[in-house]
Amino acid sequence: MKIMIAGGGTGGHVYPGIAVAEELMRIRPRAEVVFVGGKRGLEAQAVPENGFRIRYIMTRGFPRRAWWRWPAALGANVIGLFQALWVVASERPDAVLGTGGYVSGPVSAAAWMLGRPLLLQEQNSIPGLANRWLARVADEVHLSFTEARTYFGRKDNLKVTGNPVRRHILGGDRLQGLQAFGLADGRPTVFVFGGSRGAHRINEAALEAMRRLKGRVDIQFILQTGREDLDWGRGIVEAEQLPARVLPFLRDIHLAYAAADLVVCRSGAMTLAEIAACGTPAILVPYPYAAHNHQEVNAHNLVERGAAAMIPDRELSGERLAKEIAHLIADRQTLSRMSANARTFARLDAAERIVMSLERWSQGRGAVRATDPPLPGDGGGR
Numbered sequence: 381m382k383i384m385i386a387g388g389g390t391g392g393h394v395y396p397g398i399a400v401a402e403e404l405m406r407i408r409p410r411a412e413v414v415f416v417g418g419k420r421g422l423e424a425q426a427v428p429e430n431g432f433r434i435r436y437i438m439t440r441g442f443p444r445r446a447w448w449r450w451p452a453a454l455g456a457n458v459i460g461l462f463q464a465l466w467v468v469a470s471e472r473p474d475a476v477l478g479t480g481g482y483v484s485g486p487v488s489a490a491a492w493m494l495g496r497p498l499l500l501q502e503q504n505s506i507p508g509l510a511n512r513w514l515a516r517v518a519d520e521v522h523l524s525f526t527e528a529r530t531y532f533g534r535k536d537n538l539k540v541t542g543n544p545v546r547r548h549i550l551g552g553d554r555l556q557g558l559q560a561f562g563l564a565d566g567r568p569t570v571f572v573f574g575g576s577r578g579a580h581r582i583n584e585a586a587l588e589a590m591r592r593l594k595g596r597v598d599i600q601f602i603l604q605t606g607r608e609d610l611d612w613g614r615g616i617v618e619a620e621q622l623p624a625r626v627l628p629f630l631r632d633i634h635l636a637y638a639a640a641d642l643v644v645c646r647s648g649a650m651t652l653a654e655i656a657a658c659g660t661p662a663i664l665v666p667y668p669y670a671a672h673n674h675q676e677v678n679a680h681n682l683v684e685r686g687a688a689a690m691i692p693d694r695e696l697s698g699e700r701l702a703k704e705i706a707h708l709i710a711d712r713q714t715l716s717r718m719s720a721n722a723r724t725f726a727r728l729d730a731a732e733r734i735v736m737s738l739e740r741w742s743q744g745r746g747a748v749r750a751t752d753p754p755l756p757g758d759g760g761g762r
Contacts, residue, residue: 381408381410381411381412381474381739381742381743382411382412382413382414382471382472382473382474382742383401383404383411383412383413383414383473383474383475383476383477383738383742384413384414384415384416384468384471384473384475384476384477384487384491384496385397385400385401385413385414385415385416385476385477385478385479386415386416386417386464386476386477386478386479386483386484386487386488387415387417387423387477387478387479387480387481387483387484387501388417388418388421388422388423388424388481388482388483388484389418389421389422389423389481389482389483390421390422390481390575390577390648391422391426391575391648391650392480392503392575392648392649392650392651393423393479393480393481393484393503394417394421394422394423394426394427394479394481395426395546395650396479396480396501396503396543396544396650397415397423397477397479397501398426398427398430398432398546399544399545399546399547399730399731400477400479400501400544400731400734400735400738401413401415401430401432402430402546402547402731403544403547403731403732403734403735404735404738406547407732407735408735408739413432413433414432414433414434414435414471414473415427415432415433415434415435416434416435416436416437416464416467416483416487417434417435417436417437417481417483418436418437418438418439418482418483419436421481421483423481423483424436429631435467435471437460437463437464437467437483437486437487438456438457438459438460438463439456439457439460439482439483439485439486440452440453440456440457440460440482457482457485457486460483460486461486461489461490463486464486464487464489464490465490465493465494467487467490468487468490468491468494468496469494473491473496474496474497474741474742474743475496475497475498475499475738475741475742476488476491476496476497476498476499477499477500477501477734477738478491478498478499478500478501478511478514478518479500479501479503480501480502480503480508480510480511484500484510484511485510485514488500488510488514488518489514492514492517492518497519497741497742498514498517498518498519499518499519499520499521499522499734499737499738499741500514500515500518500520500521500522501521501522501524501544501734502521502522502523502524502528503524503543503648503649503650503653504524504525504528504649504674504677504678505524505525505527505528505649505674505677505678505681506527506528506531506671506672506673506674506677507523507528507531507532508671512531512532512533515532515533515534515537515538516533516534518537519537519741520537520538520539520737520741521537521538521539522539522540522541522730522733522734522737523538523539523540523541524540524541524542524543524649524653524727524730525540525649525678525681526540527677527681539733539737541727541730541733541734542653542726542727542729542730542733543649543650543652543653543727543730544653544730544731544734545650545653545654545657545726545728545730545731546731547731548634549633549634549637549654549657549658550634550657550658550728551634552634552635552636552637552638552639552658553635553638554638554639556635556638557635557636557637557638557639557640558639560632560635560639561602561625561635561636561639562625563600563602563625563639564600567598567599567600568598568599568600568641568642568709569599569600569601569602569639569640569641569642570599570600570601570602570640570641570642570643570644570705570709571601571602571604571636571637571639571640571642571643571644571645571660572586572601572602572603572604572643572644572645573603573604573630573636573643573644573645574604574606574645574646575606575645575646575648575651575667577606577607577608578604578605578606578607578608578609578628579606579646579665579667580606580608580609581665581693581696582644582645582646582665582696583603583605583606583609583613584698585665585696585697585698585700585701586601586603586644586698586701587603587613587616587617587622587698588697588698588699588701588702589698589699589701589702589705590617590622590623590624591620591622591698592698592699592702593702593705593706594620594622594623596706597705597706597709597710599623599705599709600623600624600625601622601623601624601625602624602625602627602636602639602640603617603624603625603626603627604627604628604629604630604636605626605627605628606628606629607628607629610626610627610628613626614626633654634658637654637655637658637660638658640660641661641709641715642660642661642662642663642705642708642709642715643655643660643661643662643663644662644663644665644701644705645662645663645664645665646664646665646666646667646675647664647665647666647667647675647676647678647679647682647690648667648675648678649678652664652678652679652681652682652725653726653727653730655688655722656682656687656722656723656725656726657723657726657728658722659719659720659722659723659726660719660722661687661688661708661714661715661718661719661722662682662687662688662689662718662722663688663689663690663691663701663704663705663708664679664682664683664688664689664690664691665690665691665692665693665696666678666679666690666692666693667693668692668693668694676690676692681725682722682725685721685722685724685725686717686718686721687718687719687721687722687724687725688718688722689704689708691704
C-alpha cells in the first residue's frame with residue numbers, strides 16, 4: 381500500500397501529515413509513504429528529518445493584501461498543477477491525503493483528475509476556501525471541529541475525527557524536560573511560543589512580563605522566539621538576567637509541554653490539539669490576521685470548555701500578560717481544573733481513524749455503508 385500526503389508551509393499543515401504517516405507505519409510497517417511539498421516550506425526540513433521521502437512541486441500563495449502579485453502566484457500554481465499531475469501519475473499512490481497549505485490544492489486536484497481516492501484533513505473550525513472547493517470532489521473530509529460542518533455544501537463525505545497528534549507529544553517527562561532546558565525543579569514553568577516561526581508580538585509581551593514578574597513571582601520561562609527574534613530576545617534575557625531559556629525552534633516540543641505548568645501561545649488548530657492532548661493549561665493569543673479570524677474561533681472552543689484563557693492580540697501587553705500569568709500560577713486549583721478540561725477536548729485516536737479510512741479507500745472498499753460497523757468517533761458526518 382502506498383499513500384501520498386500533500387501539505388506544507390507551516391507546522392499546522394505539516395505535522396498532521398507526519399502524525400498520520402507515523403501511525404500508518406506503526407500499523408502497517410510494509411506500507412510506503414511519500415510526501416509532496418514545496419522547497420521553501422517547513423516540510424522540506426521536517427519530513428526528511430522524520431524519515432519520510434518527499435517530492436517537490438512549485439506552489440505559491442495568493443497574498444491577501446498584495447493583489448498585484450496574484451498573476452505570478454497564478455502562474456506558479458498552474459505549473460505546480462502540471463508537476464502534481466506528473467508526481468501522482470509516476471508515484472501511483474493507492475490513496476492521497478491533503479492536509480492543507482498551498483501545495484495541497486494542486487496535488488489534491490491532480491489526484492481527483494487521475495482517479496485516485498482523495499481524502500482531506502481540515503484542521504480549523506473555519507475551513508479554507510481550497511478545502512471547501514475540493515470537498516465537493518473528495519471521497520472523505522476529516523474535520524477537527526464539529527462547527528466546520530456548516531461551511532461545506534456537501535455533507536455526506538464529512539467525518540469529525542479531530543486533529544492527528546504525533547504519539548511522541550504524549551511521551552514527555554517533566555523532570556526530563558526541566559533538565560533538558562536547564563531549569564530548576566520545583567519552580568512553576570511557563571512555556572511561551574508563537575508557532576514554528578515565532579511571533580514578535582508575543583515575544584515582546586513575554587519579555588516585558590518577565591521584567592514585571594522578576595523578583596515578585598518565583599517563576600521560570602521557556603521562550604521559543606523563532607529564528608528572526610533569537611539574538612534580540614536572548615540578548616535581553618542575558619543582559620537583564622531574566623529567568624528564561626531562549627530557543628529559536630523546538631524539535632523536542634514534547635519536553636517543553638511536559639515541563640510547563642502553563643503555556644502562552646497562538647491558537648492554531650494543531651497547537652490546540654497538542655496542548656489538549658497533553659492537558660496543559662493555556663493563555664491563548666489568537667493571530668489576528670488568520671483567514672476568517674479562525675484562530676479566535678478555535679480559541680473559543682477551549683475557552684468555553686474552561687480549558688484556557690484568552691487575550692485578544694489587540695489587548696496584548698506585557699502588563700496584561702504578567703497579571704494573567706501571576707493569577708493562574710498562584711491558583712493551582714484552577715490550573716488543575718483547566719488541565720482536566722483540556723483533556724476532554726483531545727481526540728487521541730485521530731491519526732488512527734484517518735489511517736483506517738486510508739486503508740479502506742486504498743483497498744477499494746470506499747465509504748462505510750450503513751451495514752458496516754462505524755469507525756470510532758465518526759461525528760455524524762454521513
